Structures are given as C-alpha cells and as structure tokens.
Amino acid sequence: MSRFYFTSESVSQGHPDKVSDQVSDGILDAILEQDPMSRVACETLCTTDLVVLA
Secondary structure (H helix, E strand, O other): OOOOOOOOOOOOOHHHHHHOOOOOOHHHHHHHHOOOOOOOOOEEEEEOEEEOOO
C-alpha cells in the first residue's frame, strides 16, 4: 500500500504570494504576446518596499 500526503495553501487577496504571481503572469503574458514560441523562466519575490525579479 502506498502513502502520499496532499498539502495546499490558501492565501487572501493582497498576500505577497498572490502579488508575486500577478507580476510574473504579467511579464509572461507580455513576452508571449511578442513571441508565442518564447521560453520564459520568471520568478518574482516581494516583501514590504521590495520586489525582486529573477
């Protein structure tokens, strides 16, 4: 018998994870609009008064 654990996280609107996802999605959408065949790796990290794009 195999075992596995399922975990999930729910965050509210305005949480840094949601903000980071929106920034990354916007960058990805803009790049794919210019070149639909492009390959993109985009990481966004944010905290109070700081946003890092990697």
